[in-house]
Every structure is written in structure tokens, then in C-alpha cells.
Amino acid sequence: MLRAPRGDRLGPLRNRSRTLPDNLIEVRDVDFSRGDRPIFSNLNLTIERGDVTAIMGPSGTGKTTLLQLITRQLSPDRGQIIVDGVDIATLSQSELYELRKRFGVLFQHGALLTDMSVFENVAFPIREHTRLPNSLVRQVVLTKLHAVGLRGAADLMPAQLSGGMARRVALARAIAMDPDILLYDEPFVGLDPISMGVIVKLVGEISDALDITSIVVSHDVHDVSAVADYCYVIADGDVAAAGTPAELKAASSELVNQFMHGLPDGPVGFHYDAPDYHEQLLGKRSERA
Amino acid sequence: MFRDIYVTFYQFLSTFGAMCLFFLRLLQHTPGVLVKRFGLVSYQIYNAGALSIVIIMVSGLFVGGVLGLQAYSNLERFNAEDTTGIFAGFALIKEIGPVITALLFAGRAGTALASEIGLMKATDQLSAMEMMAINPLSYVAVPRFLGGVISMPLLTAVFTTVGLLGAHLVAVELLGVDVGAYWQQLQSALDMEDVREGIIKSVVFGVVASLLAVWEGYNSIPTAEGVGRATTRTVVITAIAVLVFDFMITAWIL
Numbered sequence: 001m002l003r004a005p006r007g008d009r010l011g012p013l014r015n016r017s018r019t020l021p022d023n024l025i026e027v028r029d030v031d032f033s034r035g036d037r038p039i040f041s042n043l044n045l046t047i048e049r050g051d052v053t054a055i056m057g058p059s060g061t062g063k064t065t066l067l068q069l070i071t072r073q074l075s076p077d078r079g080q081i082i083v084d085g086v087d088i089a090t091l092s093q094s095e096l097y098e099l100r101k102r103f104g105v106l107f108q109h110g111a112l113l114t115d116m117s118v119f120e121n122v123a124f125p126i127r128e129h130t131r132l133p134n135s136l137v138r139q140v141v142l143t144k145l146h147a148v149g150l151r152g153a154a155d156l157m158p159a160q161l162s163g164g165m166a167r168r169v170a171l172a173r174a175i176a177m178d179p180d181i182l183l184y185d186e187p188f189v190g191l192d193p194i195s196m197g198v199i200v201k202l203v204g205e206i207s208d209a210l211d212i213t214s215i216v217v218s219h220d221v222h223d224v225s226a227v228a229d230y231c232y233v234i235a236d237g238d239v240a241a242a243g244t245p246a247e248l249k250a251a252s253s254e255l256v257n258q259f260m261h262g263l264p265d266g267p268v269g270f271h272y273d274a275p276d277y278h279e280q281l282l283g284k285r286s287e288r289a
Numbered sequence: 290m291f292r293d294i295y296v297t298f299y300q301f302l303s304t305f306g307a308m309c310l311f312f313l314r315l316l317q318h319t320p321g322v323l324v325k326r327f328g329l330v331s332y333q334i335y336n337a338g339a340l341s342i343v344i345i346m347v348s349g350l351f352v353g354g355v356l357g358l359q360a361y362s363n364l365e366r367f368n369a370e371d372t373t374g375i376f377a378g379f380a381l382i383k384e385i386g387p388v389i390t391a392l393l394f395a396g397r398a399g400t401a402l403a404s405e406i407g408l409m410k411a412t413d414q415l416s417a418m419e420m421m422a423i424n425p426l427s428y429v430a431v432p433r434f435l436g437g438v439i440s441m442p443l444l445t446a447v448f449t450t451v452g453l454l455g456a457h458l459v460a461v462e463l464l465g466v467d468v469g470a471y472w473q474q475l476q477s478a479l480d481m482e483d484v485r486e487g488i489i490k491s492v493v494f495g496v497v498a499s500l501l502a503v504w505e506g507y508n509s510i511p512t513a514e515g516v517g518r519a520t521t522r523t524v525v526i527t528a529i530a531v532l533v534f535d536f537m538i539t540a541w542i543l
Contacts, residue, residue, distance in 0.1 A: 071420060097422040105420040111413035125421045177421075 024049040024213050030079035039065050041237040052207050052214040054228035061234045063217040067183050104174030108186045110166035112158040119154040122173045144172040164195025184216040188223050203227045221260055308504050315434050322431040333436025337398040344397055349448040353455025356380055361464050373466050374475035377456035382487045386449035388535050391494035395527035399502035402433050403523040406506025407516035434499045441495025486542050494531050501527045
């Protein structure tokens with residue numbers, strides 16, 4: 001699936017939203033603020049059906065907020081979010097819940113229900129949305145747990161799991177209803193290298209095996225690049241760059257170059273905005289005089 | 290200063306309005322929860338009610354004992370110690386039983402409800418339910434609310450009964466009031482109107498205490514500090530609300 005590279009930040013992307021039939025999710029001209037702080041300004045991007053799309057960017061740029069906008073946990077101040085041809089702002093509560101049945105979400109820390117066992121956590125959406133007999137629910141749950149390698153942990157409680165295991169159980173729960181769209185919110189944060197490798201492998205395998213459209217929000221350039229078909233780099237409330245991982249690594253933009261190669265200083269400064277260092281330490285000359 | 294008063298009053302009104310809407314949403318989901326999720330409701334009755342029984346019984350016993358002591362020592366001056374049962378019974382059934390049960394409920398079950406829901410929010414469990422197309426109001430909030438509402442009158446009945454027994458222990462067994470006089474005086478003086486007053490209060494306090502606990506947890510700031518603050522607010526606001534409603538109901542009935 002070939003996409004025109006979105007090029008460097010700003011210019012060509014602004015006010016442009018493609019309407020290819022393969023677009024499963026379109027974010028059109030979205031503005032969003034938290035209080036007085038603008039998060040997105042005229043944001044446009046598209047997610048293609050069947051792709052693993054990575055949303056990357058420095059911390060605090062609104063990557064998780066974007067996921068919350070796509071699932072209408074938040075509403076934009078302006079603009080539209082189209083999911084499979086439907087503007088989600090127009091949906092009633094029941095229609096929104098019907099749409100959400102097509103989503104699977106892996107939260108940053110798993111968000112497992114702490115009063116249920118691993119088995120019951122994965123069975124939870126199945127029991128709530130279907131009338132399958134217990135024997136069939138058991139088979140489905142064990143299948144999903146087997147897919148993430150934790151069939152043997154079915155009887156454990158969430159408090160007994162490591163961070164990586166909790167993330168895998170949450171992934172099994174996210175795919176329990178065979179969703180069309182899988183959203184990963186920082187799936188690699190805080191994991192040891194082995195657990196991270198397992199999650200990276202699962203993201204790729206699940207996407208391929210179930211033909212799911214996946215959106216991976218992360219700032220882990222290396223691991224996301226290994227599984228993503230297409231990447232967006234978000235900074236300063238807009239798409240700074242977009243393209244395949246290889247294209248982004250070769251990008252000439254200073255910001256993208258800094259981000260993709262993890263450089264400590266560049267357009268995203270090492271120092272948070274502050275008054276002049278010498279002035280602050282030693283006081284203004286006039287004051288000293 | 291006037292601006293501060295205006296802002297505070299405006300915030301109070303907007304919070305009160307939001308809470309009323311939240312209450313209506315709880316009521317809207319109540320029939321469905323009672324039909325489809327009664328298991329969750331019965332678990333919450335156990336959680337809020339059965340697990341509070343020990344503190345309710347111990348408190349009831351000592352409050353009843355104190356009432357027995359006070360009633361006896363004051364009525365004895367007028368040679369009216371046989372009416373100790375009436376004094377203790379009226380106080381427990383109409384006022385002290387419902388009020389102290391509600392205050393104890395706020396401290397034991399209300400804080401547990403608020404902190405549990407607050408922690409679920411802080412750890413994204415409520416968001417996860419939303420994303421699984423499961424309304425956390427009907428899965429988390431309504432069963433806990435109903436569990437509290439159903440538990441409160443039952444706990445009040447336990448508190449009042451044990452309180453009467455505590456007063457009996459002190460007045461009859463320790464101070465020598467005639468056992469027949471104690472119970473017969475109480476039975477003849479008390480009528481259903483008095484019991485009804487106690488029942489009305491316990492139901493209203495159940496609604497108020499459960500609503501405030503669920504509201505505070507559901508609207509807590511999803512941080513450790515936010516959950517702690519929600520828990521504290523649950524106790525403080527419930528205590529004030531219960532006393533205000535107690536006055537209003539008493540004034541209305543009298």
C-alpha cells in the first residue's frame with residue numbers, strides 16, 4: 001500500500017485530507033486545547049485499513065490525546081474525526097458503543113480489572129457482549145491467552161503479574177472480540193528488553209494474522225519502526241513529518257532527524273524555556289549595582 | 290471579597306447541578322442493573338452492608354448503653370426511671386439510630402466506595418470499560434449505589450436493635466430498672482409513625498451517603514492525591530449532608 005510521502009512539517013499537509021477508499025480513520029482539521037494550552041492546531045492525518053500506523057513524537061505532544069479523540073473519549077474543539085466513513089461526533093451514545101465494539105485498546109499500563117482473574121479479564125467483554133455458553137467462552141479465552149503466551153497464567157490475579165505479562169493479558173483482552181482496529185497506547189513503556197521484544201512481535205503478528213488496522217502510539221523509535229508500515233511524527237500540535245520508517249530516518253528535517261536519532265539538542269531544546277541563566281544566578285547588573 | 294463569594298456560590302451551584310444529573314443517570318440505569326446485574330448489586334450489599342455490621346453493632350451497643358445511663362440518671366430525679374425504655378427507644382429509633390448509622394457508613398463503606406472507584410479511574414479501568422463498550426456507570430457506579438441504598442436501612446435496624454439491647458443491659462441489668470416496665474413502656478409509647486420516621490430517614494441517608502461516595506470517587510482527580518482528597522471529602526460532605534437532611538426531615542414530619 002503506497003502512500004505519497006507527507007514530506008516535511010507544515011506546508012503541504014495543511015488543509016489537506018485525502019479521501020482514498022482505503023482510509024479507515026481520517027482526522028480532519030482538528031483543533032484541541034486543554035484549558036488555555038493548545039494541543040493540536042489544524043491536525044490532519046489518515047490511517048489506512050490493514051496498516052500498522054505509528055504515531056510518534058516527543059513526550060507531551062498529545063499522542064495519547066489523539067487516541068482519545070479517535071475513540072471519542074475526548075471531543076475536538078474544531079474539525080472532524082471520520083471512522084470508516086462516519087463522523088464520530090454525530091453518533092449517539094449507543095451508536096458510539098457499537099462503534100467501540102470494533103476497537104480494541106491496549107492501555108499504557110494494561111488497565112486490567114483488579115478484582116478479576118486473568119481469565120475473567122479476557123472473558124469480560126465476551127460475556128458482556130455475547131450470549132456464548134461458558135464452554136465456548138472458555139475456548140475463546142484460552143485461545144486468546146495462548147496467542148499472547150499466557151494460557152498458563154489464566155488463574156492468576158492481575159496483582160501477581162509482571163508489567164510485561166499484564167500488558168500481554170491486556171492485549172489478549174483487547175483482541176477478545178476480534179476488533180477491526182487495535183489501538184496501542186505506549187505499549188513498550190517500562191518493559192525489560194525481553195518483554196518489549198515479545199510485545200513488538202505480538203503487535204506485528206496480531207496485525208498480520210487477524211488483518212487488523214493498528215495504531216501504535218509510542219516514542220520508542222527503534223521498536224515502532226520494526227513493525228510500522230507508516231509513521232506520523234507529531235510535534236507542536238501538528239504533523240511534523242510522515243512516511244515509512246525508512247523515509248523518516250532519511251528525512252532532512254532537523255526536528256525529525258533529532259527525534260529519529262535521539263539527539264539531545266536541536267529544535268526540541270534540551271532546556272525548558274527559562275530566563276537567562278547568568279541573570280537568574282547572579283541577578284541583573286542594575287540590581288547588583 | 291464579593292467576587293470570591295460569587296465564584297464559590299457559582300461553583301457550588303454547578304457542582305450541585307452536575308451531581309443531580311449524575312443522580313438521574315444512576316436512576317436511569319437502575320432498572321437495567323437490577324434485572325441484568327443483580328449479582329453485582331448483591332455483592333455490593335455484602336461489601337457495604339455485611340462488612341459494616343461489626344462496627345455498627347459495637348457502636349450500637351455502646352451508644353445504647355450511654356443512652357440508658359443518661360436516661361436513668363436524669364429520670365431517676367423525678368422517680369420516672371421506669372420510662373428509661375421510652376427515652377432510649379425514641380432517641381434510637383427516630384434520631385440517633387439513622388444518623389449515627391449514616392455517619393458510620395460514610396466512614397466505613399463510603400470511603401471504601403469512593404477510594405475504590407477513584408483508584409479504578411486512576412488506573413484507567415473505567416476508561417477500559419468505556420472502550421470495551423461497557424458503561425462504567427451501570428457496571429461500577431449503579432451497583433455500588435444500590436448496595437449502599439439497600440444496606441443503610443438494614444444497618445440502621447441492626448444499630449437500633451443492638452442499641453435498645455445496650456440500653457437494656459445498662460438500665461435493667463446494671464441499674465435495676467424493672468425489665469417489664471422497660472419494654473412495656475417502650476411498646477405502649479411507640480407507634481408506627483415513630484418507626485416510619487426512622488425508616489424514612491435511613492432510606493434518605495442511604496441515598497445521600499451512597500450518592501456522595503460514588504460521585505466523589507467517579508469525579509476524583511486520577512492521582513494518589515486526588516483519590517485521597519475524594520475519600521476525605523466523602524466523609525466530610527456526607528456528615529454535613531446527613532445532619533442537614535436530618536433537620537429537614539424532622540421539621541417536615543413534626
